[in-house]
Amino acid sequence: xxxxxxxxxxxxxxxxxxxxxxxxxxxxxxxxxxxxxxxxxxxxxxxxxxxxxxxxxxxxxxxxxxxxxxxxx
Numbered sequence: 811x812x813x814x815x816x817x818x819x820x821x822x823x824x825x826x827x828x829x830x831x832x833x834x835x836x837x838x839x840x841x842x843x844x845x846x847x848x849x850x851x852x853x854x855x856x857x858x859x860x861x862x863x864x865x866x867x868x869x870x871x872x873x874x875x876x877x878x879x880x881x882x883x
Contacts, residue, residue: 869876
């Protein structure tokens with residue numbers, strides 16, 4: 811390829827892909843994130859508490875499972 815071919819390819823690519831007007835979001839999103847975090851605290855569903863209780867009971871009843879759990883983590 812020579813310089814003429816490179817220029818021709820550049821022109822074709824510029825014609826095929828128009829320039830992007832705005833690459834970023836139209837406004838700053840961080841204040842909206844902070845507002846949403848202040849609105850309501852994160853709620854933990856009831857089934858997560860049940861799952862944690864079942865895991866704790868299994869660890870108490872079968873302590874030999876703990877090393878196997880650490881092995882797979």
